[in-house]
Amino acid sequence: MTDRVETLIIGGGIIGHSISYYLNKSGVSTVVVEKSSSGSKATRAAAGMLGVHTENKQASVFHKLCETSRNLYKELSKELRNLTSIDIGLSEYGMIEISVDSEHERELAAKKEEFPDLDWITAEEMNHRYPYIKKTGGALFMKEDGHVEPANTCEAFKRAALFYGGRLIENNTVLGIEKVNEGYQVQLETGTLIAETVVVSSGADSGRWFEATGLENPIVPTKGECFSLFPARQYFKETLFFRNFYLVPKLDGRYVIGATSIPRDRSTTTTGGGLARLMNDVFAVLPGLADEPFQACWSGIRPGSVDDLPIIGEHPNLSGLYFATGHYRNGILLAPVTGQMIRDFIVENEVPYPEKEMLSPGRLATHERRVTL
Amino acid sequence: MTDRVETLIIGGGIIGHSISYYLNKSGVSTVVVEKSSSGSKATRAAAGMLGVHTENKQASVFHKLCETSRNLYKELSKELRNLTSIDIGLSEYGMIEISVDSEHERELAAKKEEFPDLDWITAEEMNHRYPYIKKTGGALFMKEDGHVEPANTCEAFKRAALFYGGRLIENNTVLGIEKVNEGYQVQLETGTLIAETVVVSSGADSGRWFEATGLENPIVPTKGECFSLFPARQYFKETLFFRNFYLVPKLDGRYVIGATSIPRDRSTTTTGGGLARLMNDVFAVLPGLADEPFQACWSGIRPGSVDDLPIIGEHPNLSGLYFATGHYRNGILLAPVTGQMIRDFIVENEVPYPEKEMLSPGRLATHERRVTL
Amino acid sequence: MTDRVETLIIGGGIIGHSISYYLNKSGVSTVVVEKSSSGSKATRAAAGMLGVHTENKQASVFHKLCETSRNLYKELSKELRNLTSIDIGLSEYGMIEISVDSEHERELAAKKEEFPDLDWITAEEMNHRYPYIKKTGGALFMKEDGHVEPANTCEAFKRAALFYGGRLIENNTVLGIEKVNEGYQVQLETGTLIAETVVVSSGADSGRWFEATGLENPIVPTKGECFSLFPARQYFKETLFFRNFYLVPKLDGRYVIGATSIPRDRSTTTTGGGLARLMNDVFAVLPGLADEPFQACWSGIRPGSVDDLPIIGEHPNLSGLYFATGHYRNGILLAPVTGQMIRDFIVENEVPYPEKEMLSPGRLATHERRVTL
């Protein structure tokens, strides 16, 4: 007799567990199937920035979605700590996007026009406040943006979902899914499940499920390499965002610095050359940090997408099959709102998101199935 | 020309850096001399419990001191985060001391008499609330007690002291100190400093400074071994305290479990046998935890003392030489109040602590110096 | 245009890379496809014992195969070091199987009858030579058995295969294979390859390929947990093999101790309870080791099989499709001979192995395909 579930979620990163959390809280039971361990891939590699404005040049529905998601973290921080006693490490000291040449400064000034609520910091003020930054121009201060600790946040979503009745199967791969009368028959390495709805949230591994369901594969696995320093003293509290890299002062004293971006590289190593280039970029602008202790480096494969937007929504031809992937480097930022959107798609009749169309899998070209399901 | 400092602090663990923080904040400049890296020894090994009541059977001046210190952490948590952006990981879900036999239950009932503000939880209630604990008796709930993250707390004290002007010399050993006209001449591996006052806060390594200054050596280095699990779900939010061990649910999802206690063992390894005994004790009482993932184990050398009380105060014969050591397993708990006491000794004429005599180095027998300074 | 290869090998553990090494050396070019990193799963978790006799109670064709494979390591050790400068860590101090009760002693005595070349060590002699073993009975000394360092051995096979022209694709999953005219069309996450022959050597993940090709799935994923001590001194040079555990003195000074055996557990964590049980077993027999430093623990998923024999050979119905899996805890031991067998199957017309039938996939029951390829 085959086990039956309401919603099966493929992929136990922060997106999958956020979806699981919101669904279970709304009374829809889930099974998350994760091929290795929860949060061990792109989630763990992320710096955790909530960069609403650094990821957007213009006010837009996508920018609005980012803002909504970031704002959800305030309440979530308390709720998840209460349910799981895990602290998601929300930092609210703001973010500064810093120009290093006049062209960049003009870009930032234009962004300030777009987002009047942001604060402009003049070059003089920047050089006064941050004397260890070499020749900074004007900068944008985004006081509401910050960061969370991705591993903790994913673990908190996971445990909160389990608290509300969710289930989790780790170290198991979904081999195939097939539309059947009652929903989807899902073939795992260890057996078969029947699910009413299926959500694909397996990040950079999601591509095969587009191909297998007759859609253009929008996923561009994109490697990112980071490193961390453990400075002997505090230089700044805000997240600093430069053109080629960023510095995130984590709540345990580390500075997480990222990131390279290498499309179509699926390898999980940090190359010597990638690390050297990133360090050279950082120390050219912040020479004083070169004297601080190196702590660690790592990499992750982000799920880029062909049009630089996530794919969130229902399959155009297969009802009950949802995608929630392609978040590139906004997976941590967008996890809460993605969880809510998928919950609303599954639970509600009305889905109140203006971004719905823009993010819909329906925008992808269809083709013959390239892989048998 | 010899460098001069107001206060030289021997030892850069949490005690040394707390003292440095409070002194610099009060305008007294310090140099902390640490033989390896800050917070890398007993501080880092600690579970971070703020066990005001688990460490005291009776209301006493020492109990009062513990309580004062614990209460300081609330304000400190905000202050240190503001100065350093480091989160000390303060958890305030309370602590439960749990009896597992009738004799132990009677002891706890007696403690409840001593501390009427604590809450009694009946055996029935305990078994209902914590069904995965095997055969628990009645328990004491101490809602104000909690824990901090020791490494973060020490690092925050360190950076806050540096912020206020303190200095730090790591990877250097104090070879000798000698009373001179202006205070103390301190011989490091790399040269000589003159300090008006000297504070010995080098934990389990402090013993030689008692011997070298004609005092009975009160320090009993006492090894403690811990391990951690990373449970797949949340069992409890409170710190659980049993007769032979405790479980501290840290804010990143780990359970830190401690600890063995081996007097006069200075080795820094975790033995297979020590770990096995601790695990056997834990899994006998909480059998379900045996299925949870092992994460890490480690050990530290706590500075026990001959009369089980810290030594905090001025040397009876050498004015300007202070001790702040012997905290055994209360170093994290007592770091704030120890810092304040030493600051008050050095800065104020009046020292308002009733515990002053009880903790004074003057209680130690004097003898001929066994080691030349 | 689809890329074409002679042999595609699914799985880059020690078995896959040994096959790749022998094939390339014989002029057959290969592509190894590994879902994560080479040698990172069961290979890395293994203790590396070459336990020809501990794994066999009776002389048999299987025993002969084990012996052949062990003997190959002597020459391989030099050859691989020469090709790659990697030392596979071959230790030839022999292995001792030790009885701890009279029933066990009788079993070992019977084994001595089977294998007259082995040496018997009396209980008296054992207690004299190994005074730190508690109450040992008689023992069997297998002077030719030893161990290698699995990670090094796999890496050496890998690099030697690359030296001979082999290719390696890591971080990629084989989604499906389909029989076509020229051989097999293999669907990866990143595209399609055409291979003349395909070898399945993906250890505990191999099961799906049996199911997908109409065979009974013989694979029983079986978790094994190990730990290591780093003793302060040398106790013994031989590998010690007891009924429930073994101790392997590695060439860097560690003692690797294993292993639990949990069928159908695919999780990759080491549970507290598993570790405690293993340590309790070891310290009951070797109490002195309880004082030695714990170093690490880990686990791996071994590919057990339903009849406790590996599956090595060609698919009964699909020519050009080979299996080399199900080695349970003999993967390191049997890697060389498995590589040679698959090479002989693919390269030679005559396959001179008497074990051929016994290990053949043809012994498995056939059924309808449960998963579409």
Added chain:
Amino acid sequence: MTDRVETLIIGGGIIGHSISYYLNKSGVSTVVVEKSSSGSKATRAAAGMLGVHTENKQASVFHKLCETSRNLYKELSKELRNLTSIDIGLSEYGMIEISVDSEHERELAAKKEEFPDLDWITAEEMNHRYPYIKKTGGALFMKEDGHVEPANTCEAFKRAALFYGGRLIENNTVLGIEKVNEGYQVQLETGTLIAETVVVSSGADSGRWFEATGLENPIVPTKGECFSLFPARQYFKETLFFRNFYLVPKLDGRYVIGATSIPRDRSTTTTGGGLARLMNDVFAVLPGLADEPFQACWSGIRPGSVDDLPIIGEHPNLSGLYFATGHYRNGILLAPVTGQMIRDFIVENEVPYPEKEMLSPGRLATHERRVTL
């Protein structure tokens, strides 16, 4: 009653344990006192090169000493493996010193004149054999030079010394030594020992013992930072030695690459800047390595000396007090011969080393004791 020993050795790195090994083997019992763990400092950080010629520009008595010591490793490798079952990882694929400009090439050509046994490799031949090296000039091949694994070698010396009756006290500091009738009274943190002879072999921490005994302190603690890559394939088997860095292909597949050299820096961190500079130097000459995986970085404090020669021999005024330190980056290379020299000083009347005078502590200026013993 004070414990008595024949020889007390201060410092349990590779030098101290080599001395202990040779002394115990010759019947002189020792106690090694190590402040933390054996081999955990400069020993563990070393790459392990046996660079007889890279460390010498001219044939000299010091060069001869290096050669003698290197040659000892062949026999030692077998002897230590036999006594301890630890493999010291001796690699004998030779070393190549490579010029990258014409001035450097002339220097190497001059060295070839000095050491006629070395082989010259022309620039053409180099570019042919090592096409991934950018624009190499001529090179010197030193076929006898190689490397060992320092941690294993130190551990093997340690266990072999224990096997012959030596003793080891870890986690303890020597506070003072005083000449008494029977030899030296040595004050540890835990008590007092009387030793007939004392050997100072505490590397970069040795300086205080020169100062304390009225000698000029010759020790220049010199930090060195290294990193390692784990290449996917084998590039070369020989150790490559360039002007600013070297690459050591270890027997487990790692390339250890070193090293920065920062006099009077005693910190144990690896700075981001130090790592970046080293990587930039390496990747400029070997650009292909930039694509290989970064594995780890670390640092150690080498005991440099004021005249760039080790100090090995008896104190000019205090008979029975020996020094064996100041080996800078030749500690691994010179450990065997240093052990033999100190053994000969202590055991034999005649000491047959022509280098005796050159290395003698007697060459150091004397002064008033700066630290009381």
